[in-house]
Amino acid sequence: MKVIVLGCGFGGVEVANELSKRSELRKRLKDADITMIDRKTRLEYQAAHPEILSGKVIPEEISGDLNKFAAKIGAEFINDTVVNIDFKAKKVKTKNGGKEIAYDFLVISIGAEQTFFGIPSAEELSYSVNTLKGAVETKNALDKIDFSAKEIHIAVIGAGLTGVEVVGELIDYLRDKKASAKISIVEMMPQVLPTFSTENVSNYVSKFLLDRGTEILTETAVQEVREREITFKNGKKLPYDIIIWTAGIKPNSLLEKLEVPKVKGWLKVDPYLRVEGMKDVFAVGDTASFEREGVRSGQNAEEAERQGEVAAENIIRTIKAEKLRRYRPKNTIQNPRAFISLGSNKAVMYFRGMVVNVFAYRLKKFVERRYMKRFE
Ligand SMILES: Cc1cc2nc3c(=O)[nH]c(=O)nc-3n(C[C@H](O)[C@H](O)[C@H](O)COP(=O)(O)OP(=O)(O)OC[C@H]3O[C@@H](n4cnc5c(N)ncnc54)[C@H](O)[C@@H]3O)c2cc1C
Numbered sequence: 001m002k003v004i005v006l007g008c009g010f011g012g013v014e015v016a017n018e019l020s021k022r023s024e025l026r027k028r029l030k031d032a033d034i035t036m037i038d039r040k041t042r043l044e045y046q047a048a049h050p051e052i053l054s055g056k057v058i059p060e061e062i063s064g065d066l067n068k069f070a071a072k073i074g075a076e077f078i079n080d081t082v083v084n085i086d087f088k089a090k091k092v093k094t095k096n097g098g099k100e101i102a103y104d105f106l107v108i109s110i111g112a113e114q115t116f117f118g119i120p121s122a123e124e125l126s127y128s129v130n131t132l133k134g135a136v137e138t139k140n141a142l143d144k145i146d147f148s149a150k151e152i153h154i155a156v157i158g159a160g161l162t163g164v165e166v167v168g169e170l171i172d173y174l175r176d177k178k179a180s181a182k183i184s185i186v187e188m189m190p191q192v193l194p195t196f197s198t199e200n201v202s203n204y205v206s207k208f209l210l211d212r213g214t215e216i217l218t219e220t221a222v223q224e225v226r227e228r229e230i231t232f233k234n235g236k237k238l239p240y241d242i243i244i245w246t247a248g249i250k251p252n253s254l255l256e257k258l259e260v261p262k263v264k265g266w267l268k269v270d271p272y273l274r275v276e277g278m279k280d281v282f283a284v285g286d287t288a289s290f291e292r293e294g295v296r297s298g299q300n301a302e303e304a305e306r307q308g309e310v311a312a313e314n315i316i317r318t319i320k321a322e323k324l325r326r327y328r329p330k331n332t333i334q335n336p337r338a339f340i341s342l343g344s345n346k347a348v349m350y351f352r353g354m355v356v357n358v359f360a361y362r363l364k365k366f367v368e369r370r371y372m373k374r375f376e
Contacts, residue, residue: 001033003315004092004103005075006082007110008038008066010301011285014308015107017374020073022316034075035101037092038066041079043375044132047301047339048368050165052135053142054172054343059132062368064375082110084257087281105280105315108267109308112286112299115250122225126157126245129166141242142170147179155230155240157222158247159187160195161340164205166246168343171212183214184238186230188221188247196336198353208342249299252287263289272324273311279318282311290329297329298336306330339364 003019005012016036042063051057070077078101080094085108091100114130116122127138145152154170156163167185174181187194191202192209206216221233230238251265261268261276266289268276273288275281285304290297297303310327317324331337339360341347347361 001104001319002102003034003105003107004101005034005036005107005109006085006092007108007285007287008036008040008043008077009109009111009285009304010043011111011287011304011308011311012036012038012107012109013043013066013069013374014305015109015282015284015312016070016075017073018309018312019315020075022312034073035078035103036066036070036075037078037080037082037094037101039079039081041066042132043069045368045372046130047364049129049132049135050162050169050341052129052132052169053139053166054169054176055139056169056172059136062372063132064372069375082254084254087258087260087278090280103280105318106282107308107311107315108275108281108283108287109285109304110252110254110287112249113252114245115248116245117248119222120224122157122222122245125225125227126243128245129162130246138244142173145241147174147177147181152179152181152241153239154181154183155238155243156183156185157230157243157245159185159189159192159216159218160246161193161338163187163246164192164209165341165343166244167209167214168341168346170343171214172343181241184217184240185209185214186217186220186222186232186238188219190219192216192218193340195333196338196350197334200353201340201348201350201355204348204355204357205340205342208346212343249286255287263291271326272314273307273327274314282314284308284311290327294334295329296333297327298331298333300331300336300338302331302337303329339367 005016045062048062067077080096082092083095084093091102129135192206193202223233224231267283269283269288269290273282275283284307286299314324337351347364349356349360
């Protein structure tokens with residue numbers, strides 16, 4: 001019995017971990033084996049990527065060796081990119097050497113990709129922190145700037161969670177370097193942190209950033225990016241020296257090839273996290289679209305992990321011919337919650353519409369360290 005976990009981020013790692021913990025599976029099916037496949041060799045703790053900019057963390061601290069992790073839990077790890085899936089033949093096809101790997105159960109947990117919304121030159125001219133490599137490149141680009149020569153202008157596009165965290169870390173970066181620069185954060189929606197349902201968190205974070213000299217441009221949509229100048233849809237222009245893109249995600253491009261039910265390109269899952277209409281294929285994390293009775297799961301690390309646990313349990317229940325467990329999201333689109341770090345070792349916790357700032361940064365770092373321990 002072979003379970004393939006395709007994509008080893010928060011969701012995939014949780015699936016593999018849970019499957020390996022449940023010794024009943026191994027006892028019952030002596031040859032049960034778990035194969036983890038990822039195009040990267042390390043799990044990336046994306047929530048900490050903005051802190052790469054200020055040097056508060058280094059890549060090794062916030063990424064985990066997947067080979068070592070797989071060996072620890074008794075799974076196999078294959079470092080390769082999956083280029084297609086044949087659901088009828090129950091095989092995944094990989095890029096290197098074009099291998100076809102058979103499965104009995106498949107979990108698709110390939111996350112999301114950054115989108116530049118087709119805005120001309122945005123991708124080519126922007127830096128990003130979405131991947132660890134991108135975060136390191138952004139930090140290297142900052143390090144090369146001569147802040148004493150003229151006033152440097154940093155533009156951060158997107159005032160969601162990542163955007164405001166990036167601004168916080170930029171402020172710390174400049175403080176430590178004893179340098180100054182103008183920072184503008186650009187958001188097409190009317191408020192900072194537009195996906196959070198109440199205004200209190202947006203107002204709190206906006207004030208925090210304004211007090212530290214950041215320019216906030218809301219209701220401002222990017223139309224075009226050129227060398228050193230951004231043009232907005234309202235006709236205004238913004239000169240820049242470095243642009244950091246933090247706006248928007250889209251479905252993983254592999255999903256375009258898969259002929260299965262989707263919602264706006266994301267994999268549509270049933271209440272048990274199986275891809276709709278399939279009994280042996282599950283989807284978890286950002287790649288899955290789950291909605292029941294008007295409640296939509298959020299695309300965040302917390303739900304990716306929760307879904308990973310439920311999918312693992314449902315694989316075991318399917319094998320044992322037991323009733324499957326329903327997935328119930330907690331961190332939802334309708335009721336989101338998050339730690340938002342703001343630089344200066346400060347953070348806010350947004351939970352049930354409330355903003356809590358006491359010990360929030362320490363708690364956030366505690367959660368991060370506890371998670372990364374599994375890779376030691
Ligand atoms: C900068 C940033 C900050 C964030 N901050 C927070 C935060 O503070 N709190 C929070 O809850 N969430 C945060 N998120 C979101 C959170 O990281 C994601 O929701 C979470 O990682 C989703 O887990 P996942 O397993 O679905 O995908 P991922 O963790 O992205 O893992 C997907 C894996 O699939 C692999 N993969 C993709 N395609 C292929 C392929 N074709 N073949 C092989 N492997 C493949 C990738 O290499 C990757 O390892 C942040 C995201 C970013 C980018």
